[in-house]
Amino acid sequence: MHSISRRRLLSLPLVLGAAAVLPGCAVSGPSRGSGGSSGPVTLNALFMKQASYSEDDIRGMLAAFRKAHPDITVQPTFVAYEALHDKIVISAPAGTYDVVLIDCIWPAELASKNMLLDVTDRYQQAWLDDILPGTLGSVTYKDRKYGMPWIPGGKLFFYNTRMLKDAGVDESAMATWDGVLEAARTLKAKKVVEHPLVWSWAHAEAMICDYAQLLGAFGGRFLDDAGKAAFHQGGGLQALEWMKRTLDEGLSAPSSTKLLEDDVKKVVVQGDAAIALNWDYMYSESNDPKQSKIVGELKPAVSPKGPGGQGPAVDGSMGLSVTATSKHPDAAWQLVAFLCGKENQLQYVERSLPVWDSAYEDPKLTGGAQAPLVAADKAQYGSLIERPQVVQYNAVSQEIQAGLQSCLVGGTPAAQALSDAAAKVNHIIGG
Amino acid sequence: MIVVFGVVLYPMGRTLVLSLVDATSALQTEFTFSGLSNYTALLSNSEFWATVWRTAVFTVFSTAVELVVGLLLAQFLNQRIRGQWFFRSLVVLAWALPTIVSANMWRWILHPEYGALNGLLMHLGLLDSYKDWIGGPTQALFVVALVDAWKTTPLVAILLLASMQTIGDDVYEAAAMDGAGAVRRFLSITIPMLKPAIAVVLVLRTIEAFKVFDIIYIMTRGGPDSGTTTIAFYTYLQAFSNQEFSLGSAAAYLTVLFIFVLSLVYLRMLRTDSGGTA
Incomplete structure (x- = not known):
């Protein structure tokens, strides 16, 4: 068997077609920018339309993020859940998105194919102590973290x-x-x-x-x-x-x-x-x-x-990940940390419960209209079943x-x- | 030429090369040449052949409905009737709708719980409980094919109408004087003189129907029980859902091969019909 590099693979069709007409059209492999977020930065983020946080909720969160980080603009894209995975895969070579919403069944596939940024070293110990353990699986593959849990829970x-x-x-x-x-x-x-x-x-x-x-x-x-x-x-x-x-x-x-x-x-x-x-x-x-x-x-x-x-x-937890092809991984990580942060999540408890254990002591959860749901969720978090974690x-x-x-x-x-x-x-x- | 190369030839070439290697990731940088193994894997896979069979059934049924209904519609639109322009505009409307709109519309019309069709039939007393119109795999395939036919019949009708209008009135008048009735004139004059147009419609619609994807993606996503997983949808699943890009590329090329063979058959028919001069 012959091994072929990506460059040769991309050039083969050119030879088959008309040589050297479109040399600039080759799709580049994963490229990493400086990672710095100095100066104005525009991030592209991919979310889903239905369930949990609504489009309006997310736009509200992004407005709050913009207020806290005036130099970072976020362009959100919303797709149906059924289209989310394929959108992530198809857009990967072009590096379209900096931040993507991922389901708990995808880390093995996306991480093994180098589509997500390994953020294990960016985690703080305090987070690990407070994030609901069951939700961490939504962003973990082979003990490495590829994002932060955002939407917790089981069905x-x-x-x-x-x-x-x-x-x-x-x-x-x-x-x-x-x-x-x-x-x-x-x-x-x-x-x-x-x-x-x-x-x-x-x-x-x-x-x-x-x-x-x-x-x-x-x-x-x-x-x-x-x-x-x-x-x-x-x-x-x-x-x-x-x-x-x-x-x-x-x-x-x-x-x-x-x-x-x-x-x-x-x-x-x-x-x-x-x-x-x-x-x-x-x-x-x-x-x-x-x-x-x-x-x-x-x-x-x-x-x-x-x-x-x-x-x-x-287990139906979902997380936010920085893509491996993001040219602004630091800014993207700031966005992920903001959206998944306890303060932000507590603003929207009617749409989705937080991934933070300590948040469940907040009066918004213990005394509000969501109290019966919170009680059921808390009881259920201890007993979750995973779908096969395979590539x-x-x-x-x-x-x-x-x-x-x-x-x-x-x-x-x-x-x-x-x-x-x-x-x-x-x-x-x-x- | 550059545009044609960029949007047609290059992707085709790249897909061909991908079908001969082992691409299993959108970001893969090294590939191993695997020869025709992706093709042999597909051709020895009963699931793949099941998708080919479903696609063939979909294509034949949908094209046949479009041709028969389109022919009748064209005949109707060719009559000298008051408000002809209105009927012609109305017919084109279905075809003018983007497929994503019409497929979503039909998805809701046929919805087993809230579908307008069920509501209407219940209201008219023709149903006593809601029916799941795409409940079984075979049933779903035919219903989706009917939706495809609903969408495309206007195009067929317009193409046939254009050809119909080239047939001179004197031919019909002469036949009428010889005692031929309306049905006889339709069968003995209209149909034979429309043969070249019918052949063109058959070629175009067969190719399009064989590649059907959007209606299925929106209405059934290949279900129920894989009943609407056609070859294009199967290709999509392999390439993008499973990141089996090489297998997907091979499936795409096999589709091209099937369509190529079908086109040759039709071209042969065209040549025969025009006395070997086409």
Whole structure:
């Protein structure tokens, strides 16, 4: 096998086409500027549109940052979560962004491909002592830090207390998935709601989040100690069988296999379902009379326990990272530290809870309208389940998504669907 | 020429080279020549062939609907009726919408929980509960193909209408005097005289439909159960979601190859239809 440098690779098409017409078009590799932020600096930052902090929130934060750092201007770009990863990857060679929002499933891939700046040495010990430990995983790869956690948390469990009451179901039933199943049957039988459960089981990452939560509750694992697929047996298989059963019995909304979290939120706040998993933001929106028909009825809780006594929430933390191609890494890091800082986060607790443990003693959190959410989140942070931390995560996730949908939509038996997916995952991981 | 080189030839050349190495990162600096291994990996992958099959089904169905409906629409627009300009403007509207707009619009119209289509049918008493129009993989593929046809049929109609207007009235009048009815005139005069235009439409639409990406990205993202993962969407997943740039590049070149073969077939048809002079 011949080794080819990037320069030669870039020049080959030129030779194939018309020699030396566009020598300046070659995309340069990672370049690092001086890193200094003396003089006016413009940073480009990439955020997501939906969930957690809104565009207006982020623009407000950036205005505050500008006030504190008049020499640094930040140009934000907002994309849907589904486009975030690809935008980071595609823009990397051109060095378009200085700061990017990353999901907890991407550090392995992005860090191993040198797309993020290693900021381990920029961390202060006081931060490490105060940041919620579970959230650090969103920016860590092989014990090195590639950003700061910004949005903490696991996917919470929500239920409509009024609907449960109407059906005569005691809230204690929500402590286990068996109890949830029985409660859903009662809600349906008593015609309180046609489909008591709704999920984000669309052919997307959202489905993996819900599945991870159930897999963990049923005592399963995505990968075994040797790094091989393990979700096709034991708890992973039971979780999928449980999911399928809820669809077959008409307990889960049939549209679940087409919905993302934002759709689930709409179904729940319209009063069309009683029980769902979702991120924190569903709680505040359920109490907004402008968009909700169930104000005051939704209760956040820790994830129910499975047969093994576990009730983990899927880790959905997200962090802000400085890209390895940023020409202004110092200024970019200042922005990251500002946005992730406790003071800034405490200004927006209604949209997202802080990543700082000490912030949870602040009256804004302990006494405000968010208090029930804070209590559930605090309790849940101790029990999170990670999705596979592998370099090829996206490819792995796509195969698991396809396997799950093959069973839930295509009707393939759960065992076969997961075994097929496991074989493909092993092939991907094994290279 | 420089623009053509910069936006067509150079990217094509670069993609070809990428398909022959082992690029797995956007920032990779060293590459290993891997020959045709990316191509053989794809060609021996049943998942890849499943995407080719889905793409073929999508292409044939969508193009057939566009051709049949476009032909009828063109015939209607060719009539001397009052307000002809209004109907022609109305037809062009769907095609004038950017795909991202029309795909999003249809996504919401067909939404299983809040879709306008469900609402309308319920209101008319034609449905007793909301239906998931893209619930199954096969169903979703055909529905997405119909949306593609909705978007592009106006273009087909306009192209055929332009050709239709070159057919002289005297031909129809002579046929009418010989006793040919409207259907007979349509089948024996209009269709044969439109053959070159139909061939052009077939070539253009087959190539476009084979490359379909945007509607799928917005409406289904390849699901449910991979039912709408066409070859272009598969290429995108490999290249950008998985950073398997070489595999994605090879898939892109195989797509080009498939389209090239299809184009040759159509060109052959064109040549035959024009007596070997095309």
